Amino acid sequence: MSDIPFTLDQLRILKAISSEGSFKRAADSLYVSQPAVSLQVQNLEKQLNVPLFDRGGRRAQLTEAGHLLLSYGEKIISLCQETCRAIEDLQNLQGGTLIVGASQTTGTYLIPRMIGLFRQKYPDVSVQLQVHSTRRTSWAVANGQVDLAIIGGEVPAELQEVLQIIPYADDELALILPAVHTLAREETIHKDDLYKLQFITLDSQSTIRKVIDKVLTCYEIDPKRLKVEMELNSIEAIKNAVQSGLGAAFVSTTAIEKELQMGVLHRAKINEVSIERTLSVIINPNRYRSKAAEAFSKEILPQFSTFRDFQAIDLLCHHQLNIH
CATH class of the missing domain: 1.10.10.10 (Winged helix-like DNA-binding domain superfamily/Winged helix DNA-binding domain)
Incomplete structure (x- = not known):
């Protein structure tokens, strides 16, 4: 040496x-x-x-x-x-570290619940959650800095042959309005009504924004004609802005269950338009795969593969926590 x-x-x-x-x-x-x-x-x-x-x-x-x-x-x-x-793994999940990566929505609203269940079963394993862009998260998995990740965007082209990309679940993106908005009284709205709204969005380079624009285009809705009132850097900030009456927004249904139950936001359904994206689990099959990562993949991920109903997730978590 x-x-x-x-x-x-x-x-x-x-x-x-x-x-x-x-x-x-x-x-x-x-x-x-x-x-x-x-x-x-x-x-x-x-x-x-x-x-x-x-x-x-x-x-x-x-x-x-x-x-x-x-x-x-x-x-x-x-x-x-x-x-x-790898050395910590010799203790058979009586220690060690699990590092999970995520894009913003899943990292904020879904994966913390997964980690809660995992920690109940394996309390001696230290779990870290890293929330970044899809690109940065993909590189972290490729470099072995993250064991596995759930992302909502496309893996960079240069990594698609390196990483194993496993379709995981569909994530619906809903149009939300202030509860007092005039369109909140309508059962459904027409797609031309979108041009009358003022939108609050993530920045134009964000994964969700790109997905929304792509899907809207497929439905013959021109994203460039939408009036973007402001761009914010977090889903929570966008929800608060809509709740305050500053505009409308597209957000994941996983992020708005509590606000809908409280009646502070209105989910507007667009006639014959459904905006969805596919979430994927990514791993690097050429890197060492810890026992903790294997346990998380086999025991926790399958329980959340359909998560549109956040109340159902809450019941699942409550049931599991009571068992342990």
Whole structure:
């Protein structure tokens, strides 16, 4: 090992500086002093005989050599973490870690309930949930940073041959209106009524927004003619804005059950229009698959494969929690 010119600690520091953008914030995130971080970087550059950072700007910028080392360093760190999880597995689910990834809707409204049931059965397993975009989540699964994930968008083309993509469930996207809106009195509305509404949406690059636009186009509804009043960055913010009378929105039915029961939102049905997307489970079949991940896949995922009725999920969770 003496001929390897870097340590795992140095790779962790390099990754932290790249993520945080400065030596100071990297030191804070690692709970070490800034001089200690600077010294480690200096030693690393001396050992490799190349500069890793361009220190001319305000933000710590990696050089070409720095980017190359970071690319390999992330793979090394990921493999070390995978090794640790494999060793923990020897305890037969009496410990270890399960890392689950998700896109925004499933990560907010569905997977926490799954984790609750899993933790009741395997209380000694530490469970982490990472909620990011479909693209970022897919790369995390591919790199072994996440054991499995549930996503609502398309896996990046470059990863479709790497990952195993398993269709999991249909997720219906409903049109919601303020409870006092004039159209809330109608049993159904016509698709031309959509052009009269002011919409609140996620940004144009979001997975849900792309799915909605694609499906609307199939029904001969022009998404460009919809009046977008504002773009927000979370489903909760969108629901609150609609509830406050600021506009209408398309959101997953899994996100609005409680608001519908309370009568603070109205779900408007569009005549002969149904907007759905397919959720998928993704795994990397070429990475180590922990016993915790296997147990989660076989024992928890099948119970939630149809989750349109959130009240049914609540009853399932309540029943399971009482059993344990």
